[in-house]
Amino acid sequence: MKILILEDEIPAFQKLVSFVKDYFNDEVGYDWARSNAEGKLFLESNAYDIILSDIQLLDGVSFDLYNEVNIDAPIIFCSAHDEYLFQAFNTNGIAYILKPYTQLDFKKALEKYQALFNKGDYNSLSTKHLQTLKLRYKKNITTIKQDL
Known part of the structure; x- marks a missing residue:
């Protein structure tokens, strides 16, 4: 498994790496980018199974x-900014965890990833899966808004 981590803050990056290694028992490779420019270089020359992404990077969102x-890989957003929630699910976003998140929050997001991708059969995100996620997400948000 190969992961791209997009995170500009060093402590947050170290926390993500710790959680990733714990979850996958150190059996995972990763690349790290702190900016969109660095991320673009990695994405143009590598394939990733999943992306762990902050939203605010050194050179923009x-x-x-x-x-x-x-982007073919699913994205788990790890951010302190909840105002981007809707925008995240217009990408390949499959989960959105807010900082400061816990190891349990992170584990749930990775379990969702594995459930969506055949419990370890790490295929790229299909258009069908992405559309299903968007429809479910919109339905859930509409229900929440109506309850408020």
Whole structure:
């Protein structure tokens, strides 16, 4: 398994790596980018099974990168900013965990990833899966808004 971590803050990056290694028992490779420019270089020359992405990077928001480069991998957003929640699910976003997140939050997001991708059969995100996720997400948000 290969992961791209997009995170500009060093302590947050170290926390993600720790959680990743714990979850996958140190059997995972990763690349790390702190900016959209670095992320673009990695994405243009590598294939990833999953992307762990902050939203605010050193040179802008990660959505700029996702609009510029074709992304096949699912994305778990790890951010302190909840105002980007809707925008995240217009990308390949499958989970959105808010900082400061716990190891349990992170584990649930990775379990969702594995459930969506055949419990370890790490295929790229299909258009059908992405559309299903978007429809479910929109339905859940609509229900929440109506309850408020």
